[in-house]
Every structure is written in structure tokens, then in C-alpha cells.
Amino acid sequence: MINFVGAGPGAADLITVRGKNLIEQADVIIYSGSLVNEEILNYADKENCEIYNSASMTLEETAEIMLKAESDKKNIVRLHTGDPCVYGAIKEQMDILDEYGVKYEVCPGVSSFCAAAATLKAEYTQPEISQSVIITRLEGKTPVPPKEDITLFAAHNSTMVIFLSAGMLDELSKRLIKGGYKEDTPAAIVYKASWREEKVIRTTVKNLFKSAAENGIKNTALITVGNFLGGSKTRSKLYDPSFSHSFREGV
Ligand code: SAH
Numbered sequence: 588m589i590n591f592v593g594a595g596p597g598a599a600d601l602i603t604v605r606g607k608n609l610i611e612q613a614d615v616i617i618y619s620g621s622l623v624n625e626e627i628l629n630y631a632d633k634e635n636c637e638i639y640n641s642a643s644m645t646l647e648e649t650a651e652i653m654l655k656a657e658s659d660k661k662n663i664v665r666l667h668t669g670d671p672c673v674y675g676a677i678k679e680q681m682d683i684l685d686e687y688g689v690k691y692e693v694c695p696g697v698s699s700f701c702a703a704a705a706t707l708k709a710e711y712t713q714p715e716i717s718q719s720v721i722i723t724r725l726e727g728k729t730p731v732p733p734k735e736d737i738t739l740f741a742a743h744n745s746t747m748v749i750f751l752s753a754g755m756l757d758e759l760s761k762r763l764i765k766g767g768y769k770e771d772t773p774a775a776i777v778y779k780a781s782w783r784e785e786k787v788i789r790t791t792v793k794n795l796f797k798s799a800a801e802n803g804i805k806n807t808a809l810i811t812v813g814n815f816l817g818g819s820k821t822r823s824k825l826y827d828p829s830f831s832h833s834f835r836e837g838v
């Protein structure tokens with residue numbers, strides 16, 4: 588059986604119980620070495636568990652290991668950082684397994700964008716501030732469809748979480764401002780959320796590049812943008828005394 592497993596954002600105890608169980612039972616683990624915390628590999632419990640770091644491998648090479656292990660009836664874990672559903676490159680692997688008629692499951696993980704909110708002690712969807720979270724990135728080697736240009740998303744002024752772009756913050760600021768955020772809109776750079784090396788830099792949309800440079804941050808960071816970081820105090824209807832719903836009568 589092949590299981591794609593979300594390893595969580597970094598801290599070894601932020602993997603799910605199911606993910607940990609799957610690692611304990613694995614005969615073969617292929618992990619994304621660039622971002623998965625290697626402490627998680629210590630959960631592997633089978634004596635001859637084979638462990639591969641995919642950082643230096645191609646899609647074909649990882650697929651070959653999975654297919655061979657599957658034909659040997661081994662338990663295989665393909666370990667991805669955060670949750671595999673965002674920027675996880677799992678679809679292309681599932682496509683290959685589908686071609687070979689090989690079954691697999693996906694075990695979710697805590698994405699870094701959730702860990703970043705926890706670090707910031709913030710709520711992305713604060714009432715009256717923003718009720719949407721745009722998860723996006725600037726184009727790198729992977730292109731971004733033109734209709735998803737960050738300048739267009741910026742027009743919404745909603746909460747935005749930007750992955751994979753910490754090395755391009757000058758360009759990011761320009762596009763966010765061009766698209767419609769005010770220069771002084773609060774922003775935060777969260778480096779290695781939940782790792783021991785975690786750093787948080789609170790800044791503004793205008794000063795993203797400067798703030799990152801001052802703190803030596805070039806990668807493995809999320810950029811969060813929006814007035815949810817602004818400190819306004821608002822209340823939800825759900826817990827308002829006057830509001831009735833199926834579990835409570837309002838007064
Ligand atoms: N699937 C992962 C994202 C993989 S893409 C997830 O759900 O989190 C890799 C990018 O994710 C990094 O460039 C960085 O922008 C972000 N990232 C991953 N882990 C992070 C962490 N612990 N703290 C901050 N950003 C992180």
C-alpha cells in the first residue's frame with residue numbers, strides 16, 4: 588500500500604496520529620528532504636525500513652522505488668511537507684500510480700499556512716475584516732496562469748498567504764500595492780513556522796523586502812498580508828448573546 592502523508596510544518600509533534608502510525612508501519616519511506624524535519628523519520632519502527640530523500644531524485648526515480656516496493660507488497664510512505672494538497676507535487680505522482688493501476692491513499696497534514704497563523708496568534712477570517720484567504724505565489728520556475736497574477740488578487744484586499752516567494756519580495760510589494768493594498772497594510776513574514784529556528788517579522792506591504800533583508804530571510808517563509816494583522820477587535824455573530832441558532836436561543 589502507498590500512502591502520501593503530510594508531515595506537517597516542521598515540529599515533529601505536528602504530524603497527525605494517523606501519519607505517525609503510517610510511518611511506524613512503513614517498510615519504505617521517501618521524504619522531501621528539503622523541508623521535512625528529519626526528526627519525524629525517528630518514528631519509523633520497522634527494523635529494515637528503507638529511507639530515501641527525494642531532494643536529489645526525479646519524479647521517475649521516486650516512482651520506480653514506489654512501484655518496485657509495491658510489487659514486493661511493502662508499506663510505502665511518501666512523506667511531504669505540510670499538507671500535500673498545496674504545492675506538494677503529488678498529482679503527478681498519483682497520475683503515474685493511476686497509469687499502473689496502483690492504489691494509494693492520502694493522509695492530510697498541518698499546512699505551514701495554518702502553523703503560521705498559530706505562530707502569529709491570528710485569525711485569517713476575522714469578522715468584518717476579511718472572510719476569505721487567498722493562497723498563492725509569485726511565478727518562479729513554475730509559471731502562474733496570467734489570470735492569477737497577484738496584482739489581480741490584491742484588488743480584493745482580503746487576507747493573502749503567499750508561498751514560495753520569499754526571495755522576490757521587492758516584486759511582491761510592487762504588485763500588491765499596484766493591485767490595491769495600501770502601502771501601510773500590515774504584513775508578516777513567518778520563517779520556518781513551528782521549527783526551532785522560527786522567526787516572525789511584523790512589517791508592512793511596502794517594507795517586505797527591507798524587513799526580510801534585515802533579518803537574512805531568503806526562503807522557507809510565508810508572507811501573510813492583510814488587515815487581520817492590524818489588531819482591530821471585532822466579534823462574531825456566532826457567540827453574540829442576541830444571536831439565535833440551532834444550538835442556542837438568543838436573548
Ligand atoms: N505543502 C506545503 C508547502 C510546500 S511549498 C505546506 O502545506 O506547507 C514550500 C513553501 O512552503 C516554502 O517555500 C515556504 O513558502 C512554505 N513553507 C513550508 N513550510 C514552512 C514553514 N514551516 N514555515 C514557513 N513557510 C513554510
